[in-house]
Structures are given as structure tokens and as C-alpha cells.
Amino acid sequence: MTTRVTCCQIPLRIGDTTGNQITATAAIEAAATDGAQIVVLPELASSGYVFADRAELESLAETRDGPAITAWANLAEAFDLTIVAGFPEAAGGKVYNSAAVVDRSGLRGVYRKAHLWDTENNVFDRADDLPLLIDTAHGRIGVMICYDVEFPEWVRAVALAGADLLCAPVNWPLLPRPDGERPTEQVRALAGAGMNRMPLAVCDRAGVERGQDWVGGSVITDANGYPMAIAEYCTPGSITADVDLAQSRIKRFNDNNDVHGDRRTDLYRRTALLD
């Protein structure tokens, strides 16, 4: 049995929450029509990313009962979807880079990004959340955001906690890379999936914003970390794959090896890993 997963690599416009919601709704409706069961949107899908300052971010931040989550929850109910999407979260004077999980029953949970990228450190508050885990009809969904995925400790932790699919809203800035190479962020995501036998759905974005272009590196993998669907770089568009999430339960991959059982935690404790 497989689960149809779609990543909507939509263009976003900074500050245009109404326009971004219209774009997201169209992409989600198209995914639903195509049979999607789990839909992932980018990081900060409601607001865009390149904030001029904290004041602009605050003006775009929403609470958990705000319009973005409400709209996503309505779509989730209408089409029986599980939706994972990023938004700037206002909470008691703080603003977090967050991602919500909604399904037909409404809001299931929110994750606040633990590893902040570059100038996010100047505008967002840093959170102390562990990776989010939500049990759904399709399996256990793990959630983290963008730069989080580049910390193998974080990916390992969510896999050890039993995630059957890691959903990661991202905004991967376009950085130089050698011709013919996949962006390193994507390589790291593929490695994390394979090293944990945990399928992964990364949803990136498109649309130049205040001079910043984006990789457009959305990818959905199988449990071996090989891409099942991969987006065209720097281009809006959805990708879809039918993923066998039950594969994530099989950490053993030959008679003698198990991606988690083979860890030498006895030795890791003698290293500086947690110092």
C-alpha cells in the first residue's frame, strides 16, 4: 500500500498573504484532484521569507487560529488531506519560524524551527521544540524545517522516534554550486533519508523575492534515500510520488545490518557529540 505525497513548490511573494493563500489553495486543490493524501507546502508559505526587519515579520505573523492555518484546515477537511505548511507564528510577543500539521480534524500540531538560518537569527525567536511527530491514518509524520534537515542529529532523532515520513517545508536560497551537481542541501536530505530508512518529502519554493532566488529543490524519496520525484530547479511546480511508508518500519536491510541497530552508541558516548 502506498500513500500519495505531493510537494507544492509554489511561488511566494513577501507580505502578500492573500495572494500566497490563493496560490497555495490552487496548488492544494490540484494535488487533491490528483489523489494526494499528504500535501507539503514550503517554509513560511503564508508570508514569504525575506523580511525587511522584525517589524515586518511581526506584521505578517499569525497565531495558531489565524487565517493561514484556518484556510489549510478547511482544505484538509474538504479534501481529506494531511497538510504540512510553514508560517510565521505569533505567540506571546515571540515570533517563531513554524510549521503546522492539519488534517480533516483540524490543527494537529505545530513545530517551531530549532536551527535558524543566517538572518533568521535577527528576526525570529529561537525555539526549543523537538521535531514534531503526528500520528495520522497514513503513518507517523515527522516535521522539521529547512536548515534543521542539515543536522543529522535532528534527522536521526525524528527517525528514532518512529517517523514514517519526514515532511520538511524549506526555503533553500540559491547558492553557487558546481555544474551538474545537485545542491548540497538536497544531497544532505537524500542522505538523511537513506541513513535512517525514512522516506522524506522536502517542499521548497520558487519566485525571486527582494533579489533572493531559491533552489527549487523539492524532492520526495523512498526509504533508501533515492528520489522518487524531484522538482525542476528554480521553477514553480508540484511533484508527487506514491510512497510505501511501511518501508520505514524495516530498519534491517540485510541479514546482519540495521540502520539504527548498528549504531555504536557505546562509542558515541565517548565522543564530543553532545558536548
Added chain:
Amino acid sequence: MTTRVTCCQIPLRIGDTTGNQITATAAIEAAATDGAQIVVLPELASSGYVFADRAELESLAETRDGPAITAWANLAEAFDLTIVAGFPEAAGGKVYNSAAVVDRSGLRGVYRKAHLWDTENNVFDRADDLPLLIDTAHGRIGVMICYDVEFPEWVRAVALAGADLLCAPVNWPLLPRPDGERPTEQVRALAGAGMNRMPLAVCDRAGVERGQDWVGGSVITDANGYPMAIAEYCTPGSITADVDLAQSRIKRFNDNNDVHGDRRTDLYRRTALLD
């Protein structure tokens, strides 16, 4: 300033220690002629890999003053090289899957593989070594072997310990993969290099052995984890790159981010990472 690193992706024949040494010597001499300063050979470069049983492995195992290390040390002295190479190590009734570092001064250190792959568990003894670190004229060399590299904890640990170049002798068995995809072992190695800003030199092997073919996935990366030289799959041949090892000392990569400093060890301690 750069350091010339060569990985000798040589063909090996099981049990033919004399022939394997002749092959290795030729490859090392060619590398030296080409200006190599650090040379990496495959895992179990003296013996081959596909042992029929423990008895055959024992018959091919050597001590640290055996012919393989002696030959490599002589070459290191003759050409002023640092050589990293794998061999089956006999030690007090145990046999380890080991790798030696030799330079002009002789044997510098030996690492015993901590994560054993598949049937290695039936013939080798499991070691409790931490990754090896050897200070050389070129910088601090870290050493681990094959499947070890697929444990991000291990790669992180050697990077945290200050390795400027991770040298990894491997024997990557050829497994099915989607058309056009790099083997997942190689993807994991590239990710590990980039996530730690630690250049990496993986030396794989060639030559079908008792029906087992090999990926031939040798690769040398820069500190960003992008390949500087990459071998032709399933084909004997050396690869060489001039690597700026000083880059490994710069873990910060923008005004706000540092691959090691950004780790949230406060949060990792609340996960199952070391359970």
C-alpha cells in the same frame, strides 16, 4: 596552499597478497610521480574482501609489523607520502578490519572498524576504537572504514575532533540503484563532508571477486561536500585533487551560521540519540 590527494581505486584479488601489493605499489608510485602527498588505498587492500570463512581471513591477516604495512611504509619513506590503507589485522587471536596510516617516519597509527557490514560480522572481531586522528605535515587526518562513513555520528565525531581530511578506505559492494543516481554510499559521504565542512577522500576498489562486483565510487571532496574528483564506476583507476585542507578549520560559512556551532546539543540531549 593545497595538498595533493590521490585515491587509488585498484583491482584486488582475494588471497593474492603478493599480487595486490604489486598492484598497490604501482599505483602509489604513479601517484607519487604525479605529485601526490596523501595517498588512500581501499579497505582490505592487502587481502581482498570476500573471505570464504574465518580460517581464510586468519590466513591473510597480518600484524602491524607485517609485510603490507612494511611495504607501504617503505613507499611512504621513499616518496615522502602519507598513505592510508586497509588490511586485515591479526592481534592476539582477534582479527580486525583495520586501516593503517604510514608516513616517512613509519607507522603512525591503526584504526579498527567499529561498524561491521553484513558478513564481516561472521568473520571479523568487532572493535571499540574511536575514529583515528593523526597529525601530519598536511594537517590532521581522520580515518574510518567503509560502513563507518554511513553513520553521521561517526563522521561528526571525527570532524569535532578536528580532522582536516577524512580518509576512508572502502569496499562498496555494487547494489541496485535507480538509473542516473549516484550510489547512496557516495551520497552519504558527500553529505557528511559538507555538513561538517571537512574534505573527504574515499578510496573504493575495483575487480569482481567471487561474484561480487564493486561500485568503484572513489571520491575526493572540498569542504562544501562537492566532488573535486570522482572515479568512473566499476573501473580501476586513480583520482586526484588538490585540496585546501585549511578550509576545514572554517566551520562558519556566513555571518550567522557555523556547521558545528549551530548544533542544538541542548535539545539533542532530550532525544534518543545516545540511548
